[in-house]
Amino acid sequence: MLSSDLFELVQKYNVPGPRYTSYPTAVQLSDQYEQGELDRAFGKRRDKEQAFSLYIHIPFCFSLCWYCGCTKIITKDQDRGDHYLDYLEKEMSLVRETIHPGSTLKQIHFGGGTPTFLSPPQLRRLGALLQSYFKIHPDVEFSVEIDPRRCSEDHIKALAEIGCTRASLGVQDTNEEVQKAIRRVQPFEKTAQVTNLLRKHSILNINFDLIYGLPKQTLPLFHKTIEDVVSLEPDRFAIYSYAHIPSIMPAQKLLDENDFPSTEAKLGMLVYAINKLPDYGYNYIGMDHFAKETDELSLAIKEGTLQRNFQGYSTHAELDMLALGMSGISQGTEFYYQNEKDLGKYYALLDKGELPVFKFLSLSDDDKLRKQIIMQIMCRGEIDYVQFSDQHEISFPKQFSSELESLKQLEADGLLILFEHGFKITSAGRLFLRNIAMVFDAYLQQKNHQTAYSKTV
Ligand code: SF4
Secondary structure, eight states, X not given: OOOHHHHHHHHHHOOXXXXXXXXXXXXXXXXXXXXXXXXXXXXXXXXXXXXXXXXEEEOEESSOOTTOOSXXXXXOOTHHHHHHHHHHHHHHHHHHTTSOTTOEEEEEEEEESOGGGSOHHHHHHHHHHHHHHSEEEEEEEEEEEEOGGGOOHHHHHHHHHTTOOEEEEEEEOOOXXXXXXXXXXXXXXXXXXXXXXXXXXXXXXEXXXXXXXXXXXXXXXXXXXXXXXXXXXXXXXXXXXXXXXXXXXXXXXXXXXXXXXXXXXXXXXXXXXXXXXXXXXXXXXXXXXXXXXXXXXXXXXHHTOOEEETTEEESOTTSEEEEESTTOEEEOSSEEEEEOXXXXXXXXXXXXXXXXXXXXXXXXXXXXXXXXXXHHHHHTSEEEHHHHHHHXXXXXXXXXXXXXXXXXXXXXXXXXXXXXXXXEEOTTGGGGHHHHHHXXXXXXXXXXXXXXXXXXX
């Protein structure tokens, strides 16, 4: 059970807010941009030899999970994978022209949708395309999202052959009643089998995704899920708060709202994970991530190099990200852009020989500063005004005086401690990182924010 103080805080701070996998958030990207802005941005990118992170979105899934918030297309037609790869190749050839010929890929991630919707030969073809269009760094970190329900040993062999070293398995919850309620029935034996096969084929870094706050979930059932999953000893867990935004994700309307756990029970699940997982050797990295002591995320948090990007916490988030495929969001130091979210339009632009860009945002100096502040809150839980001011040639207390005033209320609620030269987030405050970061978000007063985000708890 939660203490009454914590429950009061939850009631007060459970408001819609971003997850801050980026700042500004994806909501701020606009389709009202000039082609010249985009051309200039690509021109600058082409001039600079650098290492990139590459994300490839595979949008197809065989069936619909009702809680899903991803951009996906439900189909059983495997040939659509070949057609999509034809277009990814066109996109690769165009993107290659917007980066320096000496630039390398230091991180590759296949996400979705369901990357293992692609058959083993299609996965091999995708690996070959990457090799022919990009320079791949010898120490590349190569990860893939896996749906254990759709992953054979041949898929895993193909992934290992093309260089994949990390896998992230969608688990969500191990209880059958919960799985039926969200229309994603995945026997635990299947998760265990895929985990073992990944290890057999030397894909050794394994993450499990869980979700708390799903229909039919209760605290005792969640405890059992934790017990089940730790028995397979993954290196990391991402334990996400279920984001209920049916106005944006219509499939969520299918869920029975009477089945949702209360806010108190939902937060109790996160608190349980934070308290219990260290007993099994997992450190709490922040917000929704846990990692074994030996995992790179644990090392990054110790060395102060932890970062956050569109995929959550990462050790390589300092790299500019190139995103390929329908709806992918590319994220750089100076600008972000998103590909067409409609598959037909994505294909049509590529048929015309154009990059399938749909929305764009050029980061202002203020965006860049606030991005640094928000990332420090999310990744380090503290800000030193002197250090920050020196690094960015500003006076933090002067430039953010109204924000520091607003932090006093959060301090009164025990979420952080304000010092003369900085502030530090308390252990209670770690449950409300999004709310603390929101104080520094310049866009939250705009009318679209209430409907665009899920609640922070
Ligand atoms: S949760 Fe994953 S597998 Fe299920 S519909 Fe969404 S993207 Fe597809």
